[in-house]
Amino acid sequence: MASHDIDIRNLYKIFGPNGTAFIDQVKSGLSKADLNEKHGHVLGLKDINIHMPGGGITVVMGLSGSGKSTLIRHINRLIEPTAGEVLYDGVDVCRMSPLELREFRRHKTAMVFQKFALLPHRTVLENTIYGLDIQGIPRAKSEETGRRWIARVGLSGFESHYPNQLSGGMQQRVGLARALSNDADILLMDEAYSALDPLIRVDMQTVLLDLQQELKKTVVFITHDLDEALRLGDRIAILRDGEVVQQGTGQEIVLQPADDYISAFVKEVNRGRVIRLDTIMGPATGAGDSIALPGSTVLESAARIMTDARQSSITVTDDAGTPIGRADLQQIISAMVTPKSHDDNKLAAE
Numbered sequence: 258m259a260s261h262d263i264d265i266r267n268l269y270k271i272f273g274p275n276g277t278a279f280i281d282q283v284k285s286g287l288s289k290a291d292l293n294e295k296h297g298h299v300l301g302l303k304d305i306n307i308h309m310p311g312g313g314i315t316v317v318m319g320l321s322g323s324g325k326s327t328l329i330r331h332i333n334r335l336i337e338p339t340a341g342e343v344l345y346d347g348v349d350v351c352r353m354s355p356l357e358l359r360e361f362r363r364h365k366t367a368m369v370f371q372k373f374a375l376l377p378h379r380t381v382l383e384n385t386i387y388g389l390d391i392q393g394i395p396r397a398k399s400e401e402t403g404r405r406w407i408a409r410v411g412l413s414g415f416e417s418h419y420p421n422q423l424s425g426g427m428q429q430r431v432g433l434a435r436a437l438s439n440d441a442d443i444l445l446m447d448e449a450y451s452a453l454d455p456l457i458r459v460d461m462q463t464v465l466l467d468l469q470q471e472l473k474k475t476v477v478f479i480t481h482d483l484d485e486a487l488r489l490g491d492r493i494a495i496l497r498d499g500e501v502v503q504q505g506t507g508q509e510i511v512l513q514p515a516d517d518y519i520s521a522f523v524k525e526v527n528r529g530r531v532i533r534l535d536t537i538m539g540p541a542t543g544a545g546d547s548i549a550l551p552g553s554t555v556l557e558s559a560a561r562i563m564t565d566a567r568q569s570s571i572t573v574t575d576d577a578g579t580p581i582g583r584a585d586l587q588q589i590i591s592a593m594v595t596p597k598s599h600d601d602n603k604l605a606a607e
Contacts, residue, residue: 261311261346261442261475263332268305268341270327270499273298276339289498301327302499305341309492311442312473314465316490318480324499325479329447332477333366334358345443363392367436371448373428375420381407381431382416388439399438406434410464426457433464437472446478450485462488483522487511487531495519507531529557529593537592538573538582549574552581556589563589 271279271292279287279298289300302324309315317325330336331343334350343350345365353361367388375384382403389399407416410430420428429449436444446465450458462485469476480486486493487507494504503515511531514520535552549572550559563571563586573582 262344263309263311263315263443263475263477264342264344265305265307265309265328265331266342266344268302268328268331268343269339270301270324270331270336271298271339272301280340300499302331302338305501307494307501307504309475309477311475313491314469314476314478314489316478316480316486316493317496318483318486318493319496320481322498323496325481325496326447327499328496329445329477329479332443332445333362333368363388364439365441366443366445367439367441369429369432369436369444369446369449371451373420373425373432373452375428375431377420379419380416381412381418381420381423384420384431385434385438387435392439402438403434406438407431409437409468410434424457425453426461429453429461430464433461433468437468442475444474444476446476448479448481451480451482458485465489483526487526495522508533508536512536524595526595527557528595529560530555532556532592534559534571534573534584534589535582537588538584539588541572541580541582548572549578549580551576556593559584560586560589560593 269280269283270276271283273296276298279292279296283292283300283303289303292298292300305328307315307317317328319325327336331338332350334343334353338351341351345361350358350361376387379387382400385407386399386403389402394402404416407413410433412427412430412434415423415427420431423431432449450461453461465476466489478489490507492504493507493510495502495510497518503510503519508531510519511523511526511528514523532555533552534550534554534556537556538552548563548566548568550562552573552575559571563569570583570585572580573584575581
């Protein structure tokens with residue numbers, strides 16, 4: 258069975274009439290600013306190397322202009338790379354023929370956009386099955402598929418409504434149902450929830466996580482919001498000025514920021530909702546505790562359970578329930594506090 262991994266290797270994108278002419282200079286250290294000022298070209302991506310495991314959610318995040326939307330558009334080759342590879346199950350998308358690329362886009366990838374991109378003259382059901390119509394699927398079968406996914410995203414009863422009759426969150430559910438109805442292996446989500454109100458945004462994150470638990474799609478999710486990245490991402494890659502600054506799990510990024518730029522990002526993160534028990538536990542020694550929690554439990558949840566049960570320590574277990582360590586409440590509370598940075602300590606001393 259294919260893993261549906263995506264591997265981006267040595268990917269460069271230089272915008273301009275003759276980008277390939279400057280690849281070697283960029284590799285040798287030509288800066289983004291000098292490329293623009295001296296040669297009138299824009300460096301979009303520089304030497305991107307990211308492994309996106311099949312069946313997981315990879316979040317690519319960064320501020321505006323960091324290159325994240327440019328990157329996601331290389332995966333289905335809406336943008337041609339200047340150099341590099343985009344491998345899907347070992348096949349380079351950048352080398353596909355026009356026919357192969359068309360089939361790849363139709364059957365292997367689906368996109369969910371920030372602005373919903375629904376057709377205003379089509380109903381919810383008609384929007385949902387639009388991709389199936391293009392593929393020539395018999396109408397009876399496509400409608401059956403569409404109704405099933407409409408129900409799965411919580412919009413049963415709205416099949417005959419038009420987009421202007423729906424809230425923003427409901428429109429985005431239609432966009433998600435449309436993407437899922439194609440049964441594509443890869444789900445590309447470009448700032449999909451950025452236009453939604455905070456509460457609706459969290460609700461849509463939950464919808465995605467619940468569906469992903471069952472479907473195990475290869476999801477590439479673009480966002481500028483670290484809280485969203487930490488909640489959704491099995492792995493996270495952070496871009497700045499077209500380069501990868503750091504990539505890893507949410508815990509790795511929060512606990513071991515690569516530089517001051519990443520430190521500034523994670524400074525205000527609620528660590529208790531990110532760090533897991535198995536990250537901070539000690540050896541499995543001493544008497545048995547009355548409470549045992551899986552190592553995957555985040556610290557905030559563990560602290561709440563322990564406080565409610567008036568327990569000062571717990572046994573940490575693996576997925577099979579075997580003890581692998583212990584943690585006490587003081588350990589947990591200490592790990593939830595953001596360490597002071599060098600600048601914070603300097604200010605405190607002054």
